[in-house]
Amino acid sequence: xxxxxxxxxxxxxxxxxxxxxxxxxxxxxxxxxxxxxxxxxxxxxxxxxxxxxxxxxxxxxxxxxxxxxxxxxxxxxxxxxxxxxxxxxxxxxxxxxxxxxxxxxxxxxxxxxxxxxxxxxxxxxxxxxxxxxxxxxxxxxxxxxxxxxxxxxxxxxxxxxxxxxxxxxxxxxxxxxxxxxxxxxx
Ligand code: 2AM
Numbered sequence: 001x002x003x004x005x006x007x008x009x010x011x012x013x014x015x016x017x018x019x020x021x022x023x024x025x026x027x028x029x030x031x032x033x034x035x036x037x038x039x040x041x042x043x044x045x046x047x048x049x050x051x052x053x054x055x056x057x058x059x060x061x062x063x064x065x066x067x068x069x070x071x072x073x074x075x076x077x078x079x080x081x082x083x084x085x086x087x088x089x090x091x092x093x094x095x096x097x098x099x100x101x102x103x104x105x106x107x108x109x110x111x112x113x114x115x116x117x118x119x120x121x122x123x124x125x126x127x128x129x130x131x132x133x134x135x136x137x138x139x140x141x142x143x144x145x146x147x148x149x150x151x152x153x154x155x156x157x158x159x160x161x162x163x164x165x166x167x168x169x170x171x172x173x174x175x176x177x178x179x180x181x182x183x184x185x186x
Pocket of ligand 1: 012046047050132133134162
């Protein structure tokens with residue numbers, strides 16, 4: 001058996017909508033005729049940064065970096081859908097992603113680069129951040145239909161582990177960081 005320090009887990013940073021919002025987003029996805037396999041409501045999230053196979057020491061480093069991120073809560077209106085053709089993925093996204101979302105993703109990436117530059121994911125070519133929530137995989141045809149606008153109040157981010165349990169894909173929350181700055185009220 002590998003030593004506990006050598007075990008690598010598949011980790012990623014993400015925004016996780018609260019339970020009822022995940023149900024609403026899953027319902028929106030069901031309104032789009034596209035075939036394929038639904039992502040269950042419990043797994044709906046928006047990835048901020050994918051760490052991939054991560055050792056415990058690297059995880060602690062990533063957690064320390066994440067803890068240093070300062071951000072302000074913001075609202076995101078999920079109103080658009082689209083497809084990653086090659087991956088066969090249907091996604092939902094905001095019409096225009098708020099600047100606060102890009103600022104948050106940038107702040108997280110900068111903190112990871114500063115504190116844990118040797119994380120494998122950071123040594124790979126940098127892909128642009130494309131905010132999306134994957135709602136269906138293995139699409140069979142072009143999606144048709146429309147979705148309602150779903151308002152998402154984002155007030156923190158988390159570190160998740162992707163794991164298989166009893167044949168099911170589970171995303172387990174390992175740690176959460178509520179945003180530290182007071183929201184701007186409109
Ligand atoms: P997705 O959001 O497009 O579905 C857990 O696997 C999460 O990490 C999923 O949300 C998935 O993307 C994302 N992910 C998986 N593999 C990835 C990779 N190699 N690069 C970036 N993100 C990845």
